Amino acid sequence: MKKILVAAAALMSATAVAYPQMTLVDKGKPKAQIVIAEDNETNRQAALLLQDFINRISGAELAVTTDPGKARHTITIGGKTDKAGEDGFAILCADGRASIMSGGDKGAIYGVVTLLEKYLGVDYYADETYTLTEAGTVALPPIDLSETPAFRYRQSQSYCSKDPIYKVWMRLEEPSEVFIDNMWVHTFDRLLPSDVYGEAHPEYYAYFNGRRNPGNHSQWCLTNPEVFDIVAGKLDSIFKAHPDKKIISVSQNDGNDTYCACDECRAVNEYEGSQAGTYVRFMNKLAARFPDKEISTLAYLFTMKPPRHTRPLPNVNIMLCDIDCKREVPLTDNASGREFVEALEGWAAISDNIFVWDYCINFDNMVSCFPNFHILQDNIRLFHENNATMHFAQAGGTRGCDFAEMRAYVLSKLMWNPYQDTDSLMLHFMRGYYGDATPYLFRYHKIMEGALLGSRGELWIYDSPISHKDGMLNGNLLKTYDDLFDKAEAAVADDSLRLA
Secondary structure (H helix, E strand, C coil), X not given: CCEEEEEEEECCCHHHCCXXXXXXXXXXXXXXXXXXXXXXXXXXXXXXXXXXXXXXXXXXXXXXXXXCCCCCCEEEEEEECCCCCCCCEEEEEECCEEEEEECCCCHHHHHHHHHHHHHCCCEEEECCEEEEEEECCEEECCEEEEECCCCCEEECCCHHHHCHHHHHHCCCCCHHHHEHHXXXXXXXXXXXXXXXXXXXXXXXXXXXXXXXXCCCCCCECCCCHHHHHHHHHHHHHHHHHCCCCCEEECCCCCXXXXXXXXXXXXXXXXXXXXXXXXXXXXXXXXXXXXXXXXEXXXXXXHHCCCCCCCCCCCXXXXXXXXXXXXXXXXXXXXXXXXHHHHHHHHHHHHCCCEEEEEECCCCCCCCCCCCCHHHHHHHHHHHHCCCEEEEEEECCCCCCCCCHHHHHHHHHHHHHCCCCCHHHXXXXXXXXXXXXXXXXXXXXXXXXXXXXXXXXXXXXXCCCHHHHCCCCCCHHHHXXXXXXXXXXXXXXXXXXXXXX
């Protein structure tokens, strides 16, 4: 069921503003056409999204066509622009005509979303949850706007993404849309399964603790030429089966300190000053074999530190993870974060193809308080300024996580543009989603944030709430929080949708 939080009847009068407008709907009658410049799936999706929401606003249905004929007022969707990069767009509106042009990929769709949000007053907050103002007359002002996202790939893992409109509205993607055969992380055991090769060829797998260790948490012996030949052959078959996609992950299994320490691997990694040495060399060989594809690999746990001598080829994507960092202050401001920042800066010095995987919720206690909103902008800006072109802000995919909807909303906005003010984004979300409860919920966040920082406690993604019993979750503060939530509920007592 669609949850329209605000559907107030109003008229957008053309005489209410001083500048010339392009009228799309006049007193419930369509006055413009939506023209698809190049007929493809992306442009059709963009056109139908615009048609749908103008209909929700006004009750009028604008025609969608590939041939405008002699129509005076048109919104053309899908032309090309050099003013924006991948997923970016340019919007122009003048002299009774508007155009939404794409810089590539989903730019046309994101341009439509921006038009609806910025100029027609539609806001989307969570799955099937949005606000709009009903109007019999709908018009556009003069527009000259172009945007390119900070990251070419943006993912939050929000449960809300099951709603396809939410996903495009938040400019998000899923691994299955980008990575070949959904192979995007921890793929070693899919490419060289230990239950297939392990018994006959233990030499394909990591040597540690005095023996070879086949298994789905162990790694490969990356200096073994037979391993490369088998994996390259597998990739060749996968690429031929999926010619429409470009990137695949060839990445270590999940598990720490299970890397190969045979004489050959150890010699390479000692020379490189990092266990990542053998990994980058192996990925470079694959990247050279498949120059028109992109090979993504993890810089995670024992491979976080970059190699001293070998540079990744341009089509090697480094997926750098900050799993061990604390979250009470920005990554630049605590010891665990500084180790990660040093690694990030090291990778940025040798690569401009970095994917940062950030962790933004308590994974052991998903519903527990996790006051990290104040660090999100600083961290995402740090990633952007150090050659990260792809970003996964893992905020938990489950309904009921700590302020899951607002966290996903803020992260999505910051992944598009990390130079926005977080408090402003939070307040915008709250006013639309929580309505009159906003002042109390915002104060709750600010009190908890201050208590966390004042206690000098750490915030970790595997925290137990009891660890904060003398800090942000002490008895007196719990009473304060309860009081604020009581006031928040009272403020929307007559609003059954928001109280639910």
